[in-house]
Amino acid sequence: MRYAMVIDTKKCVGCSDCVVACQNENRVPIGYCRDWVIEHAKGAFPNVSIELRSERCNHCENSPCVRCCPTGASHYEEGGLVMVDRGACIGCGACVQSCPYNARFSHPEGYVDKCSFCNHRLKEGKSPSCVSVCPTNCMYFGDLNDSESQVSQLLKNRDWKVLAPEVGTKPQVYYLI
Amino acid sequence: MSKSRREFIKISALSFGGLVMANPILNAMIGQVQAGEPIDASKIKPVPTYCEVCFWKCAGWVHTDEKGELWKIEGNEDDPHCKGRFCPRGTGGLGMYNDEDRLKSPLMRVEVNGKQTFKEVSWDKAFRFIADKMNQISEEHGPESLALFKHGSGGAHFGKLFKAFGSRNITAPSYAQCRGPREVGFHATFGANINSPEPVDLENTKCLVLIGNHIGENMHNSHVQEMSKAIDNGLEIITVDPRLSTAASKSVHWLPIKPATDIALLLAWMHVLVTEKLYDKAYIDQYAYGFEDLEAHIADKTPEWAEEITTIKADVIRETARKMAYHAPATLIHPGRHVTWYGDDTQRLRAMAMLNALLGSWGRKGGFYFPEKAKVPSFPHPAYPSASWTWKDYLDGKYALAGSSIANVFVDASHPDNKTDKKIKGWFVVGTNLISTIPDTKKTLEAIDNLDLFVVVDTMPMEITGYADIILPECTYLERYDDIRVSPNREPNIAVRIPAAKPKYLTKPSDWIVRKLAEKLKLSAHFNYKSYSEVLDWQLKQMGFSLAEMKERGIIKFDRKNANLYLEEGEEYEFGTPTGMIELYSTDLEMEGFDPLPNYTPHPEPPAGFFRLNYGRAPMHTFGRTANNPNLNELMNENKLWVNPKIAKKAGIVNGQEIWLENQDGVKSEFPIKVRVTERIGMDNVYMVHGFGKSNKKLKRSNGRGISDSQLVTNVMVDPVMGGTGMRGNFVKFVIDKPEREVIS
Ligand code: SF4
Ligand code: SF4
Ligand code: SF4
Numbered sequence: 001m002r003y004a005m006v007i008d009t010k011k012c013v014g015c016s017d018c019v020v021a022c023q024n025e026n027r028v029p030i031g032y033c034r035d036w037v038i039e040h041a042k043g044a045f046p047n048v049s050i051e052l053r054s055e056r057c058n059h060c061e062n063s064p065c066v067r068c069c070p071t072g073a074s075h076y077e078e079g080g081l082v083m084v085d086r087g088a089c090i091g092c093g094a095c096v097q098s099c100p101y102n103a104r105f106s107h108p109e110g111y112v113d114k115c116s117f118c119n120h121r122l123k124e125g126k127s128p129s130c131v132s133v134c135p136t137n138c139m140y141f142g143d144l145n146d147s148e149s150q151v152s153q154l155l156k157n158r159d160w161k162v163l164a165p166e167v168g169t170k171p172q173v174y175y176l177i
Numbered sequence: 178m179s180k181s182r183r184e185f186i187k188i189s190a191l192s193f194g195g196l197v198m199a200n201p202i203l204n205a206m207i208g209q210v211q212a213g214e215p216i217d218a219s220k221i222k223p224v225p226t227y228c229e230v231c232f233w234k235c236a237g238w239v240h241t242d243e244k245g246e247l248w249k250i251e252g253n254e255d256d257p258h259c260k261g262r263f264c265p266r267g268t269g270g271l272g273m274y275n276d277e278d279r280l281k282s283p284l285m286r287v288e289v290n291g292k293q294t295f296k297e298v299s300w301d302k303a304f305r306f307i308a309d310k311m312n313q314i315s316e317e318h319g320p321e322s323l324a325l326f327k328h329g330s331g332g333a334h335f336g337k338l339f340k341a342f343g344s345r346n347i348t349a350p351s352y353a354q355c356r357g358p359r360e361v362g363f364h365a366t367f368g369a370n371i372n373s374p375e376p377v378d379l380e381n382t383k384c385l386v387l388i389g390n391h392i393g394e395n396m397h398n399s400h401v402q403e404m405s406k407a408i409d410n411g412l413e414i415i416t417v418d419p420r421l422s423t424a425a426s427k428s429v430h431w432l433p434i435k436p437a438t439d440i441a442l443l444l445a446w447m448h449v450l451v452t453e454k455l456y457d458k459a460y461i462d463q464y465a466y467g468f469e470d471l472e473a474h475i476a477d478k479t480p481e482w483a484e485e486i487t488t489i490k491a492d493v494i495r496e497t498a499r500k501m502a503y504h505a506p507a508t509l510i511h512p513g514r515h516v517t518w519y520g521d522d523t524q525r526l527r528a529m530a531m532l533n534a535l536l537g538s539w540g541r542k543g544g545f546y547f548p549e550k551a552k553v554p555s556f557p558h559p560a561y562p563s564a565s566w567t568w569k570d571y572l573d574g575k576y577a578l579a580g581s582s583i584a585n586v587f588v589d590a591s592h593p594d595n596k597t598d599k600k601i602k603g604w605f606v607v608g609t610n611l612i613s614t615i616p617d618t619k620k621t622l623e624a625i626d627n628l629d630l631f632v633v634v635d636t637m638p639m640e641i642t643g644y645a646d647i648i649l650p651e652c653t654y655l656e657r658y659d660d661i662r663v664s665p666n667r668e669p670n671i672a673v674r675i676p677a678a679k680p681k682y683l684t685k686p687s688d689w690i691v692r693k694l695a696e697k698l699k700l701s702a703h704f705n706y707k708s709y710s711e712v713l714d715w716q717l718k719q720m721g722f723s724l725a726e727m728k729e730r731g732i733i734k735f736d737r738k739n740a741n742l743y744l745e746e747g748e749e750y751e752f753g754t755p756t757g758m759i760e761l762y763s764t765d766l767e768m769e770g771f772d773p774l775p776n777y778t779p780h781p782e783p784p785a786g787f788f789r790l791n792y793g794r795a796p797m798h799t800f801g802r803t804a805n806n807p808n809l810n811e812l813m814n815e816n817k818l819w820v821n822p823k824i825a826k827k828a829g830i831v832n833g834q835e836i837w838l839e840n841q842d843g844v845k846s847e848f849p850i851k852v853r854v855t856e857r858i859g860m861d862n863v864y865m866v867h868g869f870g871k872s873n874k875k876l877k878r879s880n881g882r883g884i885s886d887s888q889l890v891t892n893v894m895v896d897p898v899m900g901g902t903g904m905r906g907n908f909v910k911f912v913i914d915k916p917e918r919e920v921i922s
Contacts, residue, residue: 011405013393013423015796016812017265023808024249024268030807045821045856046433050426133251135262135398136405 002144003079003117005131006151006160007054008176011138014039014052018130018139025118025129032105034115035130051177054130054139057082057103057115058163058171065095065104073111079143080172081119086111100167117141144172224677225253225731227662229329229654230266230273231799232351232373233398234662235259236732237267239655239677247271247655247678253731257399257666258374264396265797269808273636273653274678278805278877280638280650281682295648300685300693303647308697310630310646311342314603320344321564322602323630324587328609328800330659330674331634331651331687335607338691340561341703346568346590346601348582350614353901359512361578361899362526365763367539368753370580371512372548372665378742379403381543384504387416388439388529390513393423395794397514413504415497417442419791420819420864421857430497436789436862437519437780437905438487443528444777445483446498448475450535455502457537464750465534467762467773474774486777505536507543520894520903523578524775527763531775534759540744548665549737554719556712558703571599576900577769583900585615591624603630607687608651610639613801613868613887616902634687637805638875650684657686658709661716667742672732673713673724688712771898780906782861787841787908788824789862792886801868804879815883817853819864825854828911837912838884842891845916846884847872863909 016037028034035056042049059082066074066082073088074095084095089111096104096112107113118128126132131139142151154160155174162171223238228250236256242248250270254261263270283303284295298306314322320343325335327349336347352360360370379385380403392404404412404424414428417439425431434442450456451472461468480491501508510529516522538544568582571590576583591601604625615621625631625644633645642648655677662672680686688709695704706712714724722733744750751757755764767773783789797812798804804814818838820830830836835849848870858864869883894903 010427011408013401013427013796015265015393015396015401017263017268017796019812020265020268020797020808021249024271030811041856043856045421045859046431048421048426048856050421050423050857052423052426133262133268135264135396135401136393137262137402138405 001079002172003059003081003122004142004144004151004172004174005056005117005128006140006142006154006174006176008138008140008154008158009051009053010176011136012037012052012054013136015135017133017135018054021129021133022115022118025121026116028113029108032107032113034113053175054134055101055103055163056130056173057099058101058169058173059115059117061170061172063169064098064100068094068098070094077119079122081117083116083119084112084114100164100169101171223251224675225672225728226250226654226674226677227258227672228263228267228270230270230803231264231396232329233258233264233396234664234672235263235267235398236662236672237263238731239271241677247274253672255730255732255734256672257668257670257734258664259398260402262398262402264398264401265812266396266799266803266809267398269797269803269806269812271655272803272806272808272810274655274681276637276805276807278638278875279636279653279682279684280642280648281684282650283683284645284648284650286646300683303649304694304697307630307632307647307694311603311698314629315343318600318602319565320562321346321566322600323605324348324591324601324603325605325607326350326584326587326609326611327605327607328614329607330654332607333660334687334691335605335634337558337703338695338698338700339605341558341695341700342698343562343564345564346582346587348568348584348587350584350609350611352581353579353583353585353899354517354614354616354904355515357517357579357581357583357899357901358522358896359514359516359526360580361523363512363530364580365523365527365578365754365765366530366534366760368757368760374399374664374666375512375514376546376548376665377509377511378541378543378546379509380406381507382407382412382509383410383507383543384501384509385412385414386501386508386510386532387414387418387424387428388443388510388513389418389516389518390511391418391422391424391793392511393427394796395514396796396799413500415500419859419862422793423796430493430500432489432493432497433859435486435488436791438777440521440525440528440775441478441483441486441777442489442494443525443532444475444478444775445480445487445494446501446532447471447528447535448478449480449495449498450502450532451475453499453502455499456535457505459747460506460537461535463747464752464759466754466756466758466760466764470762471531471774478777486779501532501536504543506538506541508536508538509533509544510536510538517896517901518903518905519780520896520901520906521778522896522901522903523898524772527766528775531761534761539759540750542743546667546742547739548667549669549739550665551663551669551671551720551735553661553663553671553716556706556715558705566599571597572900576898578765579899584611585617585895585902586900588615588621588624591627592620593623593627602628603632604628605632605634606641606645607634608636610635610641610801612640613885616887616890616893616904618888619891634690636684637802638873639802640871640873643873649690650682651690652680652684652686656680656684658688658713659686661713668737669735670732671720673717673727675728766898769898783908784841787910789905790838790840790886790889790907790909791862791864791905792867793864795866798866798868801871801885804868804871804882805876807878810878813866814878816850816866816869817883818850819853819855819858821858821860822854822856824860825852830854830911830913837916838889838909839912839916840889840891841908844889844891845912846870847888848881848884849915850884
């Protein structure tokens with residue numbers, strides 16, 4: 001099992017539904033977020049193009065946040081999920097600093113929080129909240145070890161990229177371009 | 178406004194003291210959305226509802242947690258409006274319930290030490306006051322002199338009260354300030370209205386043409402979803418927009434047109450289709466009336482002619498027309514929604530309808546389908562008294578083609594300048610902030626000043642509440658029953674709204690407000706039930722279901738009566754026009770003395786140093802109603818002014834700088850707006866999202882954040898065909914230094 005998220009930037013309209021749904025689902029306090037939306041514009045009027053994409057923790061295969069965590073609160077789980085054990089987290093913030101994607105935040109209750117790929121929903125056989133709410137259906141979630149899965153097929157048939165591949169973290173959120 | 182009898186009262190000056198603080202529900206509210214572990218899903222009992230954040234009315238489920246507090250809201254899988262997925266505004270709809278700035282108690286305008294202020298009053302006192310005034314107006318002028326402005330579900334209940342009282346003067350700004358020209362333009366052509374949701378067969382469309390239509394920025398939920406599905410199937414989009422909208426960024430062709438020249442482009446497109454014989458000849462031969470007239474009319478409307486006007490290259494006009502023809506009839510010229518721009522809007526929408534006709538897309542797969550609607554019996558009530566006059570009589574034959582009432586005409590009929598004997602003396606405004614929905618606020622305020630009674634019903638202290646005699650706090654859609662949702666769609670369907678929580682504070686649902694007021698007016702016979710659930714249960718039982726069953730299902734779909742979604746090959750069909758055919762040449766328009774074929778007329782250009790003010794939508798907000806919603810405000814808490822980098826450089830303004838705007842009539846924005854320097858917009862216009870710059874301080878999160886485009890729309894071009902208010906002919910210049918504020922008292 002290797003969980004991955006595939007996001008089609010050709011369909012995303014930047015509506016931020018993924019952000020609100022995650023905030024509700026995971027009770028992220030107002031003022032914080034586990035996922036967010038980026039607009040990237042290129043060119044000059046009228047030859048302009050934009051890319052819209054929803055970002056979150058990449059559940060990196062080689063994650064500096066797990067490596068630098070002094071208590072082991074940040075750890076890997078089944079399917080390659082990168083998780084934070086709230087009880088063990090002392091809120092030192094080392095992982096927040098180490099993440100090249102700025103995916104983590106210090107929760108007002110004293111621990112560090114970030115996207116969990118909604119593992120509580122995965123256990124019930126549901127998709128992550130952001131994936132299941134997206135009105136453009138531009139997000140896909142599944143197992144990359146299964147070559148027949150939708151995510152594997154999309155990566156096989158479409159052009160894609162990951163964010164900041166040069167830092168060597170091996171992100172598991174893929175963007176179709 | 179300085180001599181106003183009805184002074185604007187900043188609700189911030191009020192104390193919500195006694196009554197509300199004593200209410201235990203308030204205390205329960207504090208600390209409601211607590212962060213923490215996700216909830217154990219096994220304990221959740223979802224309640225069906227349909228969304229009220231926008232008019233799309235998606236059906237969904239409200240989930241509460243084990244403490245009985247609202248947790249999240251999700252789409253209903255069976256609902257064709259949302260297909261199981263709410264849009265961001267719907268997902269954030271709980272913020273309406275949680276917003277601590279909500280109206281909490283009935284408020285009455287009183288004078289204390291010579292100063293007008295609002296005072297909390299009991300519901301009973303409010304009802305006695307309103308009923309007395311209504312009776313007074315009725316005695317002096319007749320019941321017709323009371324008018325209702327409404328938007329949303331609550332308005333329906335008040336509509337019944339008005340009819341029972343004897344007035345048919347009921348209106349909604351969603352017609353003359355939004356979609357009216359499209360209804361008239363399409364009706365004149367196809368003999369059918371577009372209505373809501375639009376019967377566009379987007380999921381099967383191969384070529385989508387968007388003209389000033391921003392799917393993706395407007396979150397018309399099922400349409401956004403269908404467009405996305407069509408993109409997966411290779412949809413080609415052609416977008417006409419002076420700005421690189423989100424939809425434009427997904428388009429094969431983006432035509433950054435010079436604003437206000439769309440009709441020229443539409444005529445040239447028709448010219449190409451006709452002269453190159455690319456139109457659907459069999460379809461036109463069988464169904465259309467006036468093809469030869471059209472042919473003659475557009476003979477000289479060449480792409481070269483249009484290039485001069487629109488700045489769109491002639492070869493691009495040809496190429497895009499050919500692309501439309503290539504995919505026809507699965508080519509859709511989307512009718513759009515907010516189409517009141519330049520005053521000749523019915524004609525522009527006519528041209529769009531005609532282009533659809535030439536492509537054969539009406540009644541065709543990938544174009545427009547034939548919708549069907551379920552029939553819900555009305556709950557028995559005594560016959561309504563007849564009204565001796567309505568807004569139509571006031572208009573005396575003007576705007577005869579308007580299929581619905583024209584909100585701005587109601588303002589005229591209430592204004593001191595109305596010298597006819599048909600006067601409006603009392604207003605109920607339910608769920609619509611007229612200050613930002615009807616342009617020419619000055620006139621609206623003069624009309625308000627001339628009223629004997631002004632009641633506002635809302636959930637939030639919107640600007641309009643500040644002018645009311647009485648404010649009635651409605652509870653949100655999450656706290657009430659409402660009418661069964663019936664809407665035209667591919668499959669007829671009904672959906673219900675069941676309260677997921679008790680009304681907070683002293684707020685009440687509209688059906689209760691109306692019933693209690695009816696008691697005072699001795700109209701109880703019209704509202705013969707104790708709870709609205711009785712009405713729903715009765716209606717559902719007539720249809721073979723029950724409210725209990727609907728609580729489990731949320732929505733029910735029915736089989737179609739007419740199995741065909743589209744015209745069959747060569748099918749005989751009678752259109753609802755006077756000729757029974759698709760009217761390329763409109764006999765209706767001719768009869769009323771208007772151009773039977775659309776013409777391009779030049780519109781004024783911005784003077785030197787000014788830019789055309791364009792406004793639009795952001796996907797996470799709607800109608801200015803959501804700016805204060807805690808969840809949605811977090812995603813976007815102000816609007817910004819889009820400015821082309823070259824313009825910004827010339828004006829010496831930089832990204833993020835706060836500036837003020839002044840329009841052609843010298844009206845200055847009340848607040849500053851931050852500049853957003855972007856290549857996504859051209860040199861002749863600036864753009865902002867509608868619905869910000871709230872002036873009421875009681876709206877804590879949104880007060881003074883960004884600016885209100887409506888304040889700057891003082892030039893209104895009225896559509897002579899249907900009375901719509903064109904709002905895109907306003908020009909603004911940048912004001913760098915903070916202007917002196919005129920004191921508004
Ligand atoms: S919900 Fe979907 S379309 Fe909207 S911003 Fe997120 S990923 Fe994009
Ligand atoms: S995105 Fe950041 S927080 Fe997530 S796994 Fe990678 S390094 Fe860690
Ligand atoms: S997977 Fe879950 S936690 Fe992660 S961004 Fe999506 S909704 Fe939020």
